[in-house]
Amino acid sequence: MAGGPHDEHDGKREPRGISLSRRGALGAAVGLSALGAQDAAARTTSSVDVVVVGAGFAGLTTARRLRASGHAVVVLEADERVGGRTKQGRIAGEVVDLGGQWVGPTQTRLLALAKELGVATYPQYDAGRNMIDIAGYRAVYKGETPQLTAEAMPEFAEVIGKIEAMAAKIPAAQPWQAADAEQLDAHTVESWLGLNTKHPAVRTMIRLMTRAVFSAEAGQVSLLYFLAYAAAAGSFNALISTRGGAQDALFEGGVWQLAQKMAAELGSAVVLEAPVQSIAQDGTGVTVTTPKGEWRARYIVVTAPPAIASRIQYAPPLPAQRDGLTQRMPLGCVIKVHIAYSRPFWRDQGLSGLVLSDRTEFGPWFDHSPTSGKTGSLVGFFDGAPAQRWADRTVEARRAQVLKDIALYLGDAALTPVEYLEEVWTRSPLNRGGYVSVPGPGVLTAFGPALREPFGRIRWAGTETAEAWVGYIDGAIRSGERAALDLAGQL
């Protein structure tokens, strides 16, 4: 059943562009006001083969793929923009990413998409010496391996080795089927560290790494999820590394434009400011309700993270397994910050700009100077507990803290930036956090299979459902490809 969406209102059939743009004009009021009462005039029902919920990389990939197979699709996006957990910003005249931004060499689906859409990458700057300040020991070092004290280093290497060995045994797509899944899932990373580390610096280091990777605290993250996440990336090392790892390269003009390009290609099939309120299934299809009207389809792909998808009303109700999962997959806490300077002054001292510290609220941060070389800039994060502490404060307070933290290591030049730009993901009602959902103990083993298990005509996508690079843009793309492939066989 190919072809464009058609309008069933009054039995009239209109060409896609007109039909959708009319809905677009009618649905200007969104969010709260739209919830109260749906404009009666907007109650048109459009028919497509597949409704996709969410215009992030998962949803846009799903829609593109299905359309390429000749199927009619619509992408319903709650926000006023596409991109999901990627977002475009501008600071000191440069385009930057306020959400996901990096790509690594094994993130082959993201690299392929960028190549297809003609967007080039460039390496993350890592020349010069990194700084570290952990458990009272402050040092500069070169390369990927953080330097701790001489006594701590052997234990650090041993603990990383243990983590890698455990991760290598986890089936990334079904971590709940690991041999000792129940036991691993009964632990947090923190409780495991308590049993497997002696040196405070090692413990602190793994805590900081956990926080940077998951934007959550080691005491919140299930050990099984931690290991499965590493397994889905190939290794723990792949998660934390710059060169060769998940922070290897950046996109010229930002990664968000890939979403923008996909959306442009989909044209009026992407409907913004259309939060899905309900999904009703019957014997022949699904009816999807938004303040911008109703859609009827044979199948639906929900790409929103479980905690967001839980706000949709389902008829019939979700199975207990799936609803239970949505109650147990909180998003991490994160605030992303860009700071622009007139020049990358830290390079003068031979520093890479990268700082790992247990004495700051903000961090880690990275050199993010534009390739133009005209200005210097840093990008960094409040992650986990610090993101929580700072999310509900003012931008001025956060800015002051960020500059103070940077100055502590890079000097007073850090105190006079050209511009400050931030995105408080964890206070956004449509996102509720980032980068990814982070279940605590006992969730994956008990509810994990519900991550991808279809419910009638509903398929689940999104980076949380990926079988590789869970939590990353690459995983989102993979999940969309999987959903499209699955449905292409049904349509």
Added chain:
Amino acid sequence: MAGGPHDEHDGKREPRGISLSRRGALGAAVGLSALGAQDAAARTTSSVDVVVVGAGFAGLTTARRLRASGHAVVVLEADERVGGRTKQGRIAGEVVDLGGQWVGPTQTRLLALAKELGVATYPQYDAGRNMIDIAGYRAVYKGETPQLTAEAMPEFAEVIGKIEAMAAKIPAAQPWQAADAEQLDAHTVESWLGLNTKHPAVRTMIRLMTRAVFSAEAGQVSLLYFLAYAAAAGSFNALISTRGGAQDALFEGGVWQLAQKMAAELGSAVVLEAPVQSIAQDGTGVTVTTPKGEWRARYIVVTAPPAIASRIQYAPPLPAQRDGLTQRMPLGCVIKVHIAYSRPFWRDQGLSGLVLSDRTEFGPWFDHSPTSGKTGSLVGFFDGAPAQRWADRTVEARRAQVLKDIALYLGDAALTPVEYLEEVWTRSPLNRGGYVSVPGPGVLTAFGPALREPFGRIRWAGTETAEAWVGYIDGAIRSGERAALDLAGQL
């Protein structure tokens, strides 16, 4: 500002009864259909001093108290009945509770309410011998202390002692302020058992107790929450005991009738089938939207559990702390079952009916024969993992499993009941589980203060917010009393 609610629609003011019953008639369509479009005719705005969200014991108590102080209230309930996590059922001609049912001697607020409303209690039947079958050891015993093997008993006593000693140090109302809160909160009950038990029978016993108290698995529950829950009940022993503990007595005619009586007293101020869709705050008050119309109030008390309250749209949005909490407080998984027999045949063998086993899906179960003595009945639970496993199956399959499990211990007479009655709380979209929200590690210490922290004109109540008997009806009442007292000072 006392007096009844008045209708602001068209500037007309109508007496409360007419106004509300009109809305009642208009809003017959609820749930999904009501979400799609609000009947334009129902868009009346009524004014009260306080809107209360949820007609469980917390909400009804709040409303009663505020009205007693002369304030105008409305209670908006999503369901078609009052009672929240209590609910009335009928089996073999007897009224029973499909939700909360027991009361203990230190649950003084619930006892006081029952006394005030003229409902008598009677003791839980505990004559005869209990049966136990743990880690391959099967026995019968008398009294409250479960019997394990002679080698296991000393360790069991020691572990219970450790739990009691740790719980005694937790400030029940602010567990995140315990001296070693972070460390306790990094563990699950299961990871703690791994470090503190040697005998498998002891481990299994604590796991079963955890499951019975929290309707969640030991590997899912934060150790800090586990201890705080015990602290809020006075002791761990108070949670697990029949005589003198939380399962001490029952209500003649069921506990649900207390909710019913409170609701009857509140009359048309309780509006059923009115799911709150949005709460908008401004300088002078709150506007609350439901499919049955809008309410305007000076304050609002939300008594729904965090995971349910997270589905409401808030303007301005919730602070990150509060939203973060709502993502991390899943409800436990529970199915409650009543089984009626022509007579309490187990009593013939001198058995109490209570069975604790690690070999059954269903259990524990208790003698629940009516005081009339006419028939015999049992009441029991699928809790935690078994509730998950069985929630999405058919009632016939569950019934067969329940009877098989009971027969294993009480004999083949168990296979021929007069009637079977169940409530699958964990598959109810309006409840999403029971008995209570059960956070995993790292939640209380990081997000706990948001449990009760007001957000502008919003107050939070419900048993999860109680300072004593968290998770019980008594705690719900206490939370309502606290919310009413707080607001009485502001109004």
